[in-house]
Amino acid sequence: MKKFLAVVKREYVQRVRTKFFVVxxxxxxxxxILFTVVPGVIFSMKAGEPTRxxxxxxxxxxxxxxxxxxxxxxxESVDAASRSMADPINxxxxxxxRISQAGRMVHGNYEVEEIKRGQQTMAEVxxxxxxQVAQKKLDGYLVLPKDLLAGGRPEFHVRNAADPFASEHIQxxxxxxxxxxxxxxxxxxxxxxxxxxxRANVITRRVGxxxxxxxxxxxxxxxxxxxxxxxxxxxxxGQVVLGAVIEEKQTRIAEILFSSMRSFPLMxxxxxxxxxxxxxxxxxxxxxxxxxxxxxxASLASRGVQVTVQVEPIVLLYFVxxxxxGYGLYATLYALIGSIVTTAQEGGQLAMPVVLMLxxxxxFAFPIIRSPNSSMAVWSSMVPFFAPVTMLVRIVTERPPFWxxxxxxxxxxxxxxxxxxxxxxxxxxxxxxxxxxASIPEIWHWLRxx
Amino acid sequence: xxxxxxxxxxxxxNKSFGKxxxxxxxxxxxxxxxxxxxxxPNGAGKTTTIRMIxxxxxxxxxxxxxxxxxxxxxxxxxxxxxxxxxxLYPKMKIGEQLKFFAELKNLDSRRSDQSIDGWLKKFQLSxxxxxxxxELSKGMQQKVQxxxxxxxxxxxxILDEPFSGLDPVNVELMKEVIVEQKTIGxxxxxxxxxxDIAEQLCDDICMIHKAxxxxxxxxxxxxxxxxxxxxxxxxxxxxxxxxxxxxxxxxKQKSDEIEVLLAPEAQAxxxxxxxxxxxxxxxxxxxxxxxxHDIFIEKVREHQ
Numbered sequence: 001m002k003k004f005l006a007v008v009k010r011e012y013v014q015r016v017r018t019k020f021f022v023v024x025x026x027x028x029x030x031x032x033i034l035f036t037v038v039p040g041v042i043f044s045m046k047a048g049e050p051t052r053x054x055x056x057x058x059x060x061x062x063x064x065x066x067x068x069x070x071x072x073x074x075x076e077s078v079d080a081a082s083r084s085m086a087d088p089i090n091x092x093x094x095x096x097x098r099i100s101q102a103g104r105m106v107h108g109n110y111e112v113e114e115i116k117r118g119q120q121t122m123a124e125v126x127x128x129x130x131x132q133v134a135q136k137k138l139d140g141y142l143v144l145p146k147d148l149l150a151g152g153r154p155e156f157h158v159r160n161a162a163d164p165f166a167s168e169h170i171q172x173x174x175x176x177x178x179x180x181x182x183x184x185x186x187x188x189x190x191x192x193x194x195x196x197x198x199r200a201n202v203i204t205r206r207v208g209x210x211x212x213x214x215x216x217x218x219x220x221x222x223x224x225x226x227x228x229x230x231x232x233x234x235x236x237x238g239q240v241v242l243g244a245v246i247e248e249k250q251t252r253i254a255e256i257l258f259s260s261m262r263s264f265p266l267m268x269x270x271x272x273x274x275x276x277x278x279x280x281x282x283x284x285x286x287x288x289x290x291x292x293x294x295x296x297x298a299s300l301a302s303r304g305v306q307v308t309v310q311v312e313p314i315v316l317l318y319f320v321x322x323x324x325x326g327y328g329l330y331a332t333l334y335a336l337i338g339s340i341v342t343t344a345q346e347g348g349q350l351a352m353p354v355v356l357m358l359x360x361x362x363x364f365a366f367p368i369i370r371s372p373n374s375s376m377a378v379w380s381s382m383v384p385f386f387a388p389v390t391m392l393v394r395i396v397t398e399r400p401p402f403w404x405x406x407x408x409x410x411x412x413x414x415x416x417x418x419x420x421x422x423x424x425x426x427x428x429x430x431x432x433x434x435x436x437x438a439s440i441p442e443i444w445h446w447l448r449x450x
Numbered sequence: 451x452x453x454x455x456x457x458x459x460x461x462x463x464n465k466s467f468g469k470x471x472x473x474x475x476x477x478x479x480x481x482x483x484x485x486x487x488x489x490x491p492n493g494a495g496k497t498t499t500i501r502m503i504x505x506x507x508x509x510x511x512x513x514x515x516x517x518x519x520x521x522x523x524x525x526x527x528x529x530x531x532x533x534x535x536x537x538l539y540p541k542m543k544i545g546e547q548l549k550f551f552a553e554l555k556n557l558d559s560r561r562s563d564q565s566i567d568g569w570l571k572k573f574q575l576s577x578x579x580x581x582x583x584x585e586l587s588k589g590m591q592q593k594v595q596x597x598x599x600x601x602x603x604x605x606x607x608i609l610d611e612p613f614s615g616l617d618p619v620n621v622e623l624m625k626e627v628i629v630e631q632k633t634i635g636x637x638x639x640x641x642x643x644x645x646d647i648a649e650q651l652c653d654d655i656c657m658i659h660k661a662x663x664x665x666x667x668x669x670x671x672x673x674x675x676x677x678x679x680x681x682x683x684x685x686x687x688x689x690x691x692x693x694x695x696x697x698x699x700x701x702k703q704k705s706d707e708i709e710v711l712l713a714p715e716a717q718a719x720x721x722x723x724x725x726x727x728x729x730x731x732x733x734x735x736x737x738x739x740x741x742x743h744d745i746f747i748e749k750v751r752e753h754q
Contacts, residue, residue: 003553010550248537252537253538253539256551256598259501259504259531262523428506
């Protein structure tokens with residue numbers, strides 16, 4: 001036990017004390033914020049001047065409406081309800097929505113002028129406008145044909161035809177304007193239509209719960225957050241575990257260690273030490289996040305927005321258990337790889353399937369959300385490498401019987417022990433073989449050899 | 451007094467890796483207060499034998515007894531082992547590493563601090579205690595590695611090629627320490643392929659060649675049992691005397707003298723008389739004990 005603790009202590013202290021650890025701990029959250037917030041900011045930035053747009057209105061009554069429509073999206077984003085109203089024909093597919101939303105953000109700034117055709121032919125007007133566009137006096141122009149309301153197709157001439165957001169946005173504005181004008185001509189009150197198309201918001205309640213409104217959405221995100229946390233910490237620390245196992249091979253200390261203690265407690269000690277480092281770092285981040293969240297909720301509350309986060313304590317406990325299980329299992333896999341290879345580079349290649357397995361767990365999550373008690377759901381939540389994601393999905397959707405949770409946890413724990421045992425054995429025998437990378441038959445042989 | 455209870459007994463120990471036989475029916479006995487030399491060329495099976503003694507691997511068959519007990523994990527704490535492949539944690543401070551290795555041998559903190567300071571002082575490394583291993587020269591690192599093997603004051607000290615890579619000054623220092631450990635009653639197993647060093651330090655030896663023991667026993671007895679069969683000579687004239695096959699088995703030309711291995715049954719006195727009779731001027735005529743090297747070569751030849 002004393003030897004085991006000595007190993008844990010060494011692994012922990014040597015790592016936590018490094019500058020690298022301190023830097024990553026402090027700047028990790030900063031980087032995370034940069035990577036989540038900055039793209040959004042960049043995306044919403046309007047590069048340069050407002051878009052200068054000329055409109056040739058052949059109908060003679062659409063210009064005002066369209067101008068207002070373009071101006072409206074200038075400073076206010078159209079809320080979802082009115083958008084779905086204004087666009088009832090389009091089945092709003094998600095991606096379409098997002099693009100047009102982004103387009104609105106980026107292209108929310110227009111300088112619009114009306115071009116009267118007067119005595120000129122259409123061709124002449126277009127020629128002069130084309131010149132203006134070419135001379136960069138204009139960014140583009142829109143031609144609304146006479147039969148626009150009857151289905152005629154407007155033309156959008158633009159210098160930068162590759163910008164999907166611009167044309168998408170113009171398309172939106174024109175169709176809204178056209179729709180409104182059609183409604184007016186048919187003598188229908190636009191306000192009435194908006195009311196009629198108002199969205200009916202369905203409230204989801206879980207049957208058999210404590211009667212409260214279900215927080216299934218929120219829990220669902222928690223599960224995904226959880227999966228991501230395991231994923232991220234494995235990507236972060238898998239290499240560290242690998243390095244820790246390889247370290248003594250490369251420094252040739254392994255022989256001294258093996259002459260002092262058994263390889264199983266040595267391997268467990270290494271895993272524990274590195275895992276404590278990981279937990280320390282994650283703990284610091286979690287506290288920072290919690291503080292930030294508390295502050296955020298408080299500041300929202302002070303503005304009158306109530307945010308309540310409700311997670312049942314037992315669910316929280318399962319989260320912690322499955323996080324530890326997930327982390328432990330995958331860390332052990334990395335240790336196993338470390339015991340086979342001699343350099344971190346080799347290890348990196350072998351680790352690829354491990355990462356894929358982790359991703360596979362996420363794939364299972366989707367069908368399981370729909371039918372949490374299907375046999376696939378049950379079985380996949382018993383597979384230790386998927387359970388941390390799949391079982392949690394089941395727990396927050398339709399709580400499985402306790403014995404299933406207990407069974408999946410036990411299978412996971414047993415797998416972990418078996419893997420550590422294998423790793424320690426391969427590690428010891430492999431070291432005696434003068435540190436060359438092992439082939440599968442060799443590994444099998446080592447496992448049986450004492 | 452020399453017949454104290456053996457520290458280590460190996461009886462008919464075998465170890466194979468696949469089809470390769472690394473140790474073949476090896477039996478040895480090492481006693482306290484003596485240096486036991488495990489001698490043989492590279493690849494003879496010395497390291498494999500040692501690994502079984504320190505419980506890194508287990509014999510396929512045979513019996514290992516240490517301190518009068520069958521080998522088990524707790525006995526590892528009483529062994530100090532300096533492996534042939536040496537290493538330190540490059541980024542760890544010398545003091546911390548030694549403490550870690552002491553902890554692995556179940557030494558309590560206070561005693562290990564004392565021991566570490568004492569040993570560092572002895573090897574003139576006290577100023578380096580707070581330095582990282584990678585900042586040390588190779589020779590210094592070797593000394594630190596040696597300290598790691600003795601820091602817990604083991605009863606059995608196993609040194610695998612302890613002198614390789616050391617400069618002459620440190621070789622002498624290391625020899626002194628080995629003798630010192632021996633005189634305070636420790637058992638020392640010295641594995642080496644350097645016969646001259648074994649000759650200087652060992653009380654008992656076991657020669658291994660191709661996994662098999664070819665010779666073992668007390669060094670002094672072994673050497674005397676090989677008889678005074680060699681003569682170191684310096685002379686002028688006397689042509690043809692050394693060509694007599696009934697008298698001389700082998701002639702080795704050394705820098706300024708000749709070493710003659712006498713034929714079996716031949717008398718050294720006869721050789722001297724023949725040389726004098728032939729009119730040679732003999733300036734040196736000395737009986738020499740055969741070197742371990744010669745014994746080893748001869749034994750290996752016999753064995754094949």
